[in-house]
Amino acid sequence: MNKLFPLSALACSLFSASSFAAQEVNVYSYRQPFLVEPMLDEFSRETGIRVNVKFAKTGIAEKLVQEGEYSPADVLLTVDIARLSELTDKGVVQPVNSDILEANIPSQYQDTDNEWFGLTTRTRSVYSSKERVGKLGQDFDYLDLAKPGFKGKICTRSGKHPYNISLISAMIAHHGEAATKQWLEGVKANLARKPQGNDRGQVKAIKEGLCDVSLGNSYYLGKMMTDKDQQAWAESVYINFPNQNSTGTHVNISGMAMAKYAPNRENALKLMEFLSSDKAQSMYAEINFEYPVKQGVKRSELVASWGDFKADTLSLDEIAAHHETAIKLLDEVQFDL
Structure with missing residues (x-):
């Protein structure tokens, strides 16, 4: 090919x-x-x-x-x-x-x-360090990533990557533009380092102790678990499905x-x-x-072993409708800088 x-x-x-x-x-x-x-x-x-x-x-x-x-x-x-x-x-x-x-x-x-x-489909999950954080509770919400308890503990790829833009768009749909901007400011303040790399790179950073939690698509855990060079990264984290007591985990x-x-x-x-x-x-x-x-x-x-979860039922069309606003908010808070 x-x-x-x-x-x-x-x-x-x-x-x-x-x-x-x-x-x-x-x-x-x-x-x-x-x-x-x-x-x-x-x-x-x-x-x-x-x-x-x-x-x-x-x-x-x-x-x-x-x-x-x-x-x-x-x-x-x-x-x-x-x-x-x-x-x-x-x-x-x-x-x-x-x-x-x-x-x-x-x-x-x-x-x-x-x-x-x-x-x-895949979830936009949150990975957490087994050693330093443990499994996040059933009540864990994406909104929690902006709380002071995660100061200096979050790793993520660029906010402008399509995977993150879609999550932010869903946040706008659920919480409105102003609240989502405030959330982005809080998440940025809690970053352990400047956004960089890919989803697997964030899990590697958790393994190396650079951060404790990260955003990542669910299927990457399976890919890392079956890669001898990355298996140790995968074994250092739990996969978590946020918003189980509210809107459900974001699905793309x-x-x-x-x-x-x-x-x-x-x-x-x-x-x-x-x-x-x-x-x-x-x-x-x-x-x-x-x-x-x-x-x-x-x-x-392997995927079944991660357990069942409630998925967000927000329509994909509605998520897509907020993409431009999501990019605007990322620029306003200078998320990637």
Whole structure:
């Protein structure tokens, strides 16, 4: 499979139609290779349709606008609702009507106009040091991260990463703009260091004693537990599901959409339907440690061992509607500085 890391660092020619073979299916992906290649490989084995994929960290929506009707892209894979909303806002996707997708993907994880579909869910959890903090209680709330008791104890990646933007957007929806700004100021004041790195890096910092708690997506714990070089990091923390006595833990999705000018629409639809199937959903669960969206598909044994939790039922559309305000608040409090 062809790879792109990141889009901004490579020549635009990498996205030219000539880099894709005809009669196949062409994917632009924000998701990392190790998270999607097993499913794409399985699709090719089952159908004989080759998947050509370009990976990027940023810029897919902008590139699709530039390419217009000459774009080779068929299917777009994204990391969260923010990226999906960006694609629909820029008008670079098309509605997809499929009885299979309708049956496999619950309505809460579909766009009302059928322009995007969720594939997996994950929680924005809080990790806590087993040695210095222990398991956080059932009454622990995201709001608690701004309390004086966490002074100098929090690590996180950039506030402007899509995962954190979505959490902040949900906070705005639940508590309003003013209260969320005050919360962000409190969290910033409690940071052990400047926001940096990725979610796994925050757990590593907990292991090293640089901080005691961190924000992180749930599936990263599974990835660390099964990586011999990172297992010790994972074993140093508990995973916690905040807001169990109130709104429920914030949940985000990975998702997919069909490109507006998909040249291989039939194959694109086959791929999208496959990714919503029992086979692919089980692979997401077992390989990626994500929560499948399809009803009846079991969690992996490891994920199930983390326990059940109440998820926030806030609609993804409402979360997306607050993204610009979330970014504005991050700038106002200078969260990343």
